[in-house]
Amino acid sequence: MLLLDQWAERHINDAQRKGEFDNLPGQGEPLILDDDSCVPEALRSGYRLLKNAGCLPPEIEQRKEAIVVADLLKGIRKDDDRYQELSRRLALMELKLQQAGLSTDFLRGDYADKLLHKINEE
Numbered sequence: 001m002l003l004l005d006q007w008a009e010r011h012i013n014d015a016q017r018k019g020e021f022d023n024l025p026g027q028g029e030p031l032i033l034d035d036d037s038c039v040p041e042a043l044r045s046g047y048r049l050l051k052n053a054g055c056l057p058p059e060i061e062q063r064k065e066a067i068v069v070a071d072l073l074k075g076i077r078k079d080d081d082r083y084q085e086l087s088r089r090l091a092l093m094e095l096k097l098q099q100a101g102l103s104t105d106f107l108r109g110d111y112a113d114k115l116l117h118k119i120n121e122e
Helices: 003-018 041-052 058-074 081-099 110-121
Strands: none
Touching: 058 081
């Protein structure tokens, strides 16, 4: 065991003896662990740190922004001045996501349309 591990273990044991872990929120309840099996092991701790700080990975942030712009486009008419600007902005976002190797199918809603069509057939 490394010196740092021993030091941390000693402090944890001291805190347990002093009762510093008693009456914590969620005590006695099962842990809810995130499924980070798709994240490379080298990035897991960094992503967890960012998540706990309220930050998202850049790819997810870009997806969220693209969804917001797509929703804005659905809510305005094509002859509105903002429509062209938002369309260009969405096209640029979509290109960036594709260059990052991410699917942009979520912007099209094709899956939802196909699913509704399938349900209506039955």
